[in-house]
Amino acid sequence: MLVNPKAAALSGPCHAALDVGSHTIRVLVAQVPEPGVLVPLINERHIARLAKGFSESRGLSPEAMAQGQAILQDVGERLSRLQPGTLRSGATGVVRKAANGQDFLDRVAEATGLRIPILTEQEEALLSLRGMLGVLHRPTGPVLAFDLGGSSTEFGLIQPGTSSPCWTTSLFMGAAVLTHQFLAKAPACPAALEQARLHVRRLLDPVRHVVRSMTGEGSPRDPSMPSPILVGTAGTVTTLAAMALEMSQYVPYRINNRKLSSRWVSRTVARLAAMDLAERRGIPGLEAGREDIILGGALIVDEILAALGASELVVTDAGLLEGLLLDGISGRDVPSGEGVDALTWEFKWD
Structure with missing residues (x-):
């Protein structure tokens, strides 16, 4: 949990x-002391592992649901004491995919009073974009943003001078799912690592074709047409940035607009693949509880960079969570094709 020291001085x-x-x-609580300014008071990340034990046939495992409900029970009690003016929530990934996902959320609602909707793939992509654009330095060209979660990755393409995406998609491809499918052993087996890469490449192939066609890339292409700026968010991406910075304590605002080179990401994948879990735990910046899935997530990032021919990635800590917060404050839901506005919010941590 990260608590802003300004919290005690605000009312x-x-x-x-x-x-x-x-x-x-994840939980975010913030105040709006003036228009366009957000002061986060509480920022929490709880390792729930809802994807652990997930399968197409049985959905979420009983153990994963019990752990998730216990976390949400504690979160719900504290939010009830805070009595926020707005509370916007959403479930994604395996909860959306699981046949028993709604049953899990119904149990949570009965036990905690928290009524959490399952976000559609488009809603998740739009809300993630809204959060990312809220902290991203003003881009000069098209932006291809992605939100890499535990079981799904959302993409959105925004053209210059617009505030709504011209294209979004979601792939059932995430750090936890890829790990369970191919990379459960650490150090990773070279054959399994190659199988994981081929699987990710197949999933990314339609994204590569769409982005190239929509941004004028390929042969022939207009040399004056800039390549899209690649921007990423969510646990894997922000953890990689924290590792690059060797952060002993995670500080969100230090992550925003940091750049990771494709060369550094490739080297990091090779480094992680050769390590066991204990060795990974010793890496500065690697969040405790993420050591088993960080290789799968880093491999996906590596393949996204390669598929798009990008030499670097811009990182934002802000994403879906901040998009949910902004959507709650604005008091409107996210209709199809809208929901990403041009207003840049300043997140003041210190």
Whole structure:
């Protein structure tokens, strides 16, 4: 949990957002002291591992649901005491995919009072974009943003001078799912690593074709047409940035607009693949509880960079959670094709 030291000096209503993902459950509570400014008071990440034991046939495992419910019970009690003026929540990834995902959320609602909707793939992509654009330095060209979660990855393409994406998609491809499918052993077996890469490449192939056609890339192409700026968010991407910075304590605002080179990401994948879990735990910046799935997530990032021919990646800590918060504050849901506005919010941590 990260608590802003300014919290004690602020008064007035607060706003909250709750993101129930495949690997983590995240909570953000903030105040709006002036238009366009958000002061986060509480920022929490709980390792829930809802994707652990997931299968197409049985959905979420009983153990994963019990752990997730226990976390949400504690979160719900504390949010009830805070009484936020708005609370916007959403479940994604394996909860959306699981046949028993709604049953899990119904149990949570009965036990905690938290009524958490399952976000559609488009809603998740739009809300993630909204959060990312809220902290991204003003881009000069098209932006291809992705939100890499535990079980799904959402993409959105935004053209210059617009505030709504011209294309979004979601792939059932995430750090936890890829790990369970191919990379459960550490160090990783070279054959399994190659199988994982081929699997990710097949999933990314349609994304590569769409992005190239929509941005004028390929042969022939207009040399004046800039390549899209690649921007990533969510646990794997922000953890990689924290590792690059060797952060002993995770500080969100230090992550925003940091750049990771494709060369560094490739080297990091090779380094992680050769390590056992104990060795990975010793890496500065690697979040505790993510050591088993970080290789799968880093491999996906590596393949996204390669598929798009990008030399670097811009990282934002802000994403779906911040998009949920902004959507709650604005008081409107996200209709199809809308929901990403041009307003840049300043997140003041210190």
